[in-house]
Amino acid sequence: MMKIIELHIYGYGKLEDYVIGSVGQLQIFYGENEAGKSTIMSFIHSILFGFPAKQSAEIRYEPKNNPKYGGKIKAFFPDRGVAVIERVKGKAAGDVTVSLEDGTIGGEELLKDLLKRMDKTIFQAIYSFNVHGLQNIHAMKGEELGRYLFSAGTLGTDKLINTESFLTKEMEQRFKPSGKRPLLNEKLNELKEVQASLKIAEQQNEKYSELMSTKDGLAKKIAQLQNEIAMLEQKGIKLREYKRNEKLVIEAATIESKIIEHDPSFFPEDGLNRLEKLDEQLKVIQARLLRVKEKKEHLLNELDKSRPNSELLGMETEIEARIENLPLYDQLKQEKRLLESKLEEITEEISQLNDKLHADFNEENIHEINTSIFIKEQAENIQQTEQRLKDKxxxxxxxxxxxxxxxxxxxxxxxxxxxxxxxxxxxxxxxxxxxxxxxxxxxxxxxxxxxxxxxxxxxxxxxxxxxxxxxxxxxxxxxxxxxxxxxxxxxxxxxxxxxxxxxxxxxxxxxxxxxxxxxxxxxxxxxxxxxxxxxxxxxxxxxxxxxxxxxxxxxxxxxxxxxxxxxxxxxxxxxxxxxxxxxxxxxxxxxxxxxxxxAVKRKKAELLKQFGLTETAGTIKVMDAYQLIDTQKQYFRERKRIKESLKKVTESLMEMENSLKMLAERFLHNSNFAPVEAANLLKRTLREAIDQKSRHHELTVKLEEIEEEHSSLQKEELVISQEKKGLLALARTEDEDEFRQKAKDAALVKNWRARLEDINYQLLASGLTDEDRDKIVKGISLEEQIEEIELKIEQSKRELTTQFDVIADVKHKMKVLEEGGIYSELLHKYKQLQHEFAEAAKDWAKFAVAKDLLSRTIDRYKDERLPRMLAKAENFLSILTDGSYVKIIPQLSGSGFLIERNDHMFFEANELSQATAEQVYVSIRLALAAGHFDRYPFPIIIDDSFVNFDHNRTARIIKLLREMSNNNQILIFTCHRHLLDYFTENEIIDLQEKSTNIV
Structure with a gap:
């Protein structure tokens, strides 16, 4: 959302070098009359949208004693970061400079982009409102109040109702169906009187009527001849154009026949190059396959020569353990006693947990139960959902x-x-x-x-x-x-x-x-x-x-x-x-x-089933069951570990006494060695076997790599072969020779098609139709058609000259009659009145069309945007009235609203108390601003709009504004000190206490 951070006024009204820093999300500007509240509000509008024009009704606030006029605003824009907008005296709206934090500097266009092309009038109508709107409510009676609220919800101001009244008044000043004094009514009556006199004059001048009829007939004949001549000339131009493009038409027909003859029906795009690339790739892969096969045979021979003593190596761990653990015989005995004691304790814990779970878990079935973090999350969700549903x-x-x-x-x-x-x-x-x-x-x-x-x-x-x-x-x-x-x-x-x-x-x-x-x-x-x-x-x-x-x-x-x-x-x-x-x-x-x-019970039962449990008379909490089972699994793992350790210790103790003797007899073939001598000899023999094993492992790894490379090359060879077959199949060919021949044909057809497309473009620009092209191809003579048309044009022009002579004679006779009688005067007056009536009717029609468009716009707004705005307004109204009024319903016809009370009683706007009507107005204005937040997240500026509210209503509107300040920045200007009790010290800027140039 856009947020104003700082204001710096160079010179605006009586404020000079005036700085307001650290403007908060919800900020109240307090000051008595003449403290500069209106000046600061106007300054914000002027910097963002331009200074008012000199002939405008708005005050320009030009300083009297300071040559500097303007200032700057630092503001945050969500998509561009912090921007500094500076506007000073210059052209009509001032010279503006916009500086972004990324170094971008621009002017009016950049500012318009930042403001999303928002207009000043629309901004003031939606995001800036004051006490004057509430004063209008005090002054209105009856149906006007409902219409005014509707206008406020549409445009944010009373312009809609004023515009509608203005259009109706202007229409009635020009015409009323039963009126006499409006201009159109007077013109219509005068026109009827003159028309009656004209008819009498026409009856007295039958010859003039006959001449008029003759003149009209001649005029029609002349117009008909002129149209015929124009059509014939156009047709001649077209035929000459056809003649000029005759060769192109014939060439196009020839190319089309060649394309039909050599068209390969379908050939893959860039097919020949693709085939050659595939052949080249296939040769490279086959050469690599031969080299890999040779390496593989060499490694197999090396492996046969370096096979280690697997039996001795298999006993490596045991031999080393026996040798290293010989001094630990007493320690192993002590460890055995400790392990036996731990085993008894864990077995008792496992038995107690089985009793709590009413289950018989053992080492085999306990590990089948899933106790992952995902199962734990499911258990937590099920238990929380179950508790929430009980509360619900x-x-x-x-x-x-x-x-x-x-x-x-x-x-x-x-x-x-x-x-x-x-x-x-x-x-x-x-x-x-x-x-x-x-x-x-x-x-x-x-x-x-x-x-x-x-x-x-x-x-x-x-x-x-x-x-x-x-x-x-x-x-x-x-x-x-x-x-x-x-x-x-x-x-x-x-x-x-x-x-x-x-x-x-x-x-x-x-x-x-x-x-x-x-x-x-x-x-x-x-x-x-x-x-x-x-x-x-x-x-x-x-x-x-x-x-x-x-x-x-x-x-x-x-x-x-x-x-x-x-x-x-x-x-x-x-x-x-x-x-x-x-x-x-x-x-x-x-x-x-x-x-x-x-659903929760089903999920719970399924989860308990996964745990191996069932619902009993006592309610089982899923999370508790999960934790007990998880603990049981840990106990079983610990017991298993202890058993394995105990077994190892026991085996070690049993084997330590004769292990060296057995190993010496097996691998040294002499059981009479002393333990120390046998251990040294076994250690040296084992080291030699380990070195041989390492060599054998290296060769095995290399062989696996070679085999993997061989397999990969075989797959690549198969893929490329399949791709090559697919390419031949796409071209519907059996072998490469047929494919290459089709490639040549496709290249020829491609060139022909390009030439044909160029010819068709030229013919299309010349205006030739397919029918005309067919005629040219069939050999129809264009010269004969051109000569025939020129002959017809000459005949029509001669006849046109004759008709001009006749009509000139008729007009002369009519002029003689007009100069000799009153008919011409009446006719002139009638035509003049007709023109004046038409002009006046056009003037009336402008207002009628404007009113119709306004009505349609209102209807469209009521059908599309109004429901969303009213939903927000109803929520705000419910908060402001503490739930006393819950619905705002548009009237079925025209403008205005019905307000529904919480006892389902409906009231028109004029039936509400004055304070409630003001709450409806405020709800609609705030909903209008909130409804435009997604597209235009601008600050809301409010000037003393709640001064008529009692303390309860004031507290509720301030609470609502605090909630709205999470989205929009809200700036409130007031001269009423009691409103300051609802705000913290950081949220208040006291304009009276400003003694320096910085606030």
Whole structure:
């Protein structure tokens, strides 16, 4: 893991030539306000990732009175050792120099490698957090809190929730499905209005539409001709390329036929050289075999000449022992008495150990028992495992009783809740009655509505009658006026004999009379509506009278209480199911324990069987049995040694008196020598035999070496011969001549294949397909095809010129029409609005796509990385809340969490107390840092994030941080003195006490 060892600030903020040495694994920086805590935190970020830009919102902390700006950090990196990172004023982010302990010196790139390409923003989001995150929790309400915690668990900050809100706001500012004021809504309405006006203008300008259609057709025709010309030109280029590569295609076909004719099907790689090397090795080995055979025959002759007196040499030890031990006769007698006494004691010990083991071990069967160190380790493991399983059984029995009791309590509560439920018949009856009563209320409501409508209709009818009276009076006045006019016209015509005017006047009078007395055969619409409303009123009153009596409020309360009871019953059933799972887990652990115990017993029985023991009424400890058997083996070995020693002493005593006489008679052929004389003569004769034996041994060793070399050479000869046969078999040849011929063919084919591969590469680069190559090989004329294509291109170009002339004429006519009317203005405005709408829609789409990508990223994070992070966070939360809260569960949709209490109750984030919500936040932030430790083992920097915790919660968070400091270095900055009580003196750096330049 990365560990900061020392800080040296040249000039940063108000700190100048400021050194902090020996930074520990868990270090707390204490100081009151303005002591420099924020400055030191910013210094660490700036040295590692660069100074903030001048236009950035972050403070740059440039010193006012010191030209030096920057400093250095000494840190340990697990894969590169100790590094010194120095950053001073220079370019925007500063000039950095990195020095490693192996002498390597680098700049920004080396620093990025050390930091594993970690970005400053991501580092601050994951490994550096402060009290502002907790202040955000204080300020949030409702669903925002859950979303904020989710964002903290994803990025370490509230950027996720802010980004999501920002994207939604930006989208709504541009478009709302039911809105009017957003920009896209306004553009869409304006576009619809202009489109309607444009359609009217198009209808008034049919000729323009015809010209537009003609222009579009000509444009399509021109585009089609241009495409045809481009395709023909491309095809011509391709055919010319084919023509250029025609010779290569023919050469390739020729080479392929040669390869098919001479291909040896298979020949080993570098086969000829391998065969020649094997022949050469075989000749060398055969020559060495001849030399070895000659040496062997010479050594056999030498061995026959130097055979020693084996009988005398066989008695060498005995003769020397007799000679050297002659003065020890009295000592041997004393030794015999001591050995007899020891033998009796050991025999008694062996008998007692056999009684303890309930066994009958003897010298024959005791040594068959394996008492190696591996058996001892097995015995220790079995005995320890047996004891551990006994302890575990007690724990499992306690867990079993606890879970069983909890299950029984839940089942009893479930039965009690079930007894409170209404039976299905009663519930269905109440539901039906409730439906009827609700229907009665609906009918009464509708009846009231119909009554209001009747009153309104009658009022409208009265108003209509008054209106019709006024209208009738007005029409009568108009008829009288018109009648008077027509009467005057008729009288004028009759008086002046103008019959046409008289006819018109009479006809007008008749028409007015017909109009005046024409009957109205239609019933007013309001009368029809009123009659329907009266009929509906009677029907509703009849339906209302047929409804049952009863209190809907009472029935609704009964059903609500039953629904609450059913909900409690379902919750209890879910808890019972969960408790059953826990109970089953305990049972499964019991089963696993029984399997482990059976396995241990089986191993114990097998080991005891190896020891030659069986289980008795009394429990046998395997390790004790092993130690007793090991001791018994030592006793038996000691007894055997004593017996052998006693036997040797006894034999020596029995033989010492006549041994020299017997040896002199056997090897000197005279038994009358004095002991001293016989001993000297035997000693000289034995020395001569030993010298002859040494010579014979040397010759025997040499003969064995020669025979071993001979055998090795024979094996090498056989291996090389087999390898040679295998090589011939790989080439599928019978002899070397056929093999060499195949080697020549393979070399030719290899050269041809290389040439063919080169040709194929050139043809592939030219774009020739296998079909084109087949056509060339078959002799199809490329010149004719090229001429035909050039002719088609010329014809298409002439036709294209004609079409350009026609479309130019059409465009001219359209321009004349556009200049003479409003259509062009509307069309221009419509196109402009279309463009503006498209641009605005693109702007909206950017935010929509960003929001969709953000949602997908959140979903992917929830499926892949979130479960691992939450597992750590749940562990941390359980520690911080002393087991009160045990689970953090993501919401099924959107962002946010559910928190599970130890009684299996679930809470949304906004339902938690403020302190608990802060603990959830801290757990998630620490889990986020711990989850990235494998890839990025960086220090965790915390700035006053626990000031709102009481002393119990503070003690638990400090304990958790101590455990985490085994992996990550943890740096805590605080201005609260009471936190210092939780740390040792070495873990505290008091910024207030700094009176010199070194802390």
């Amino acid at each position: 059984k007690l724990e499992l029995e306690a867990d079993f009783e606890e879970e069983k009791k909890a299950l029984a309590e839940l089942e009893a509560r479930a039965e009690g809740a079930k007894s409170e439920l209404l039976d299905e018949g009663k519930r269905n009856q109440l539901v039906n009655e409730m439906d009827l009563l609700e229907n009665k209320e609906r009918i009464q409501s509708e009846l009231n509505y119909v009554a209001d409508q009747i009153e309104a209709s009658k009022s409208r009818e009265e108003s209509e009658k008054n209106r019709r009276k006024k209208q009738q009076k007005k029409e009568n006045n108009q008829l009288l006026l018109l009648g008077g006019i027509f009467l005057l016209v008729a009288l004028w015509g009759l008086t002046n004999d103008t019959w046409l005017l008289a006819g018109i006047g009479l006809a007008g009078l008749l028409f007015l009379l017909a109009a005046r007395y024409k009957p109205s055969d239609k019933m007013p619409v309001d009368d029809q509506i009123l009659s329907k409303l009266l009929e509906r009123e009677r029907a509703l009153k009849d339906a209302l009278n047929s409804q049952p009596e009863g209190s809907a409020f009472t029935i609704r309360n009964l059903l609500a209480r039953d629904e609450e009871a059913r909900l409690r019953h379902r919750e209890l059933l879910i808890k019972i199911e969960q408790q059953n799972d826990r109970f089953e887990k305990v049972v499964q652990q019991f089963e696993a324990w029984e399997a482990d115990m059976a």
